[in-house]
Amino acid sequence: MLACLALPSAAAQPRYETVAQFYRTCVDETSRKVNGRCEAYLSGAAETLSAFGNGGSEAGICGRGVRSGELSRIFLAWAVENRHAANLPRLAGVTMALRQRFPCRPTT
Incomplete structure (x- = not known):
């Protein structure tokens, strides 16, 4: 019975969308002039990171609305300039792009 519950180790590997895959989604949506999954995901990430930034965390983002x-343009430009990040998880790339554009300054 327990043998059938055992999963191969390959199944334990996380599956996630990469920066490169998400970049292609965003390029496709931008070329069609539609706001879809790309802008929605970026908006959700930005809102979450803003909450951290507003709470005083340097890991968040700060600044204007x-x-x-605009968020998709920021991510697309960042992805082109950071091709070395193509295989990172989507969230890692989005976080880096937004933190670069909207950094929080430490308060002293």
């Missing part, structure tokens, strides 16, 4: 489509 954004206009429609």
Whole structure:
């Protein structure tokens, strides 16, 4: 009975969307001039990171609000400039892109 519950070790590997895969999604949506999964994901990530930043965490993002489509432009530009990050998880790349653009300054 226990033998059938055992999973091969390959199944334990996490599966996630990479920066490169998400980049392609965003490029496709931008070319079609639609706000879809790309902008929605980026908006959710930005809102979450803003909550951390507003709470005083340097791991969050700080600054002004954004206009429609701005988050995807920020991510797309960052991804092109950081091709070495192509195989990172999507969230890691999005976080780096947004923190680079909207850094929180430490308070003293």
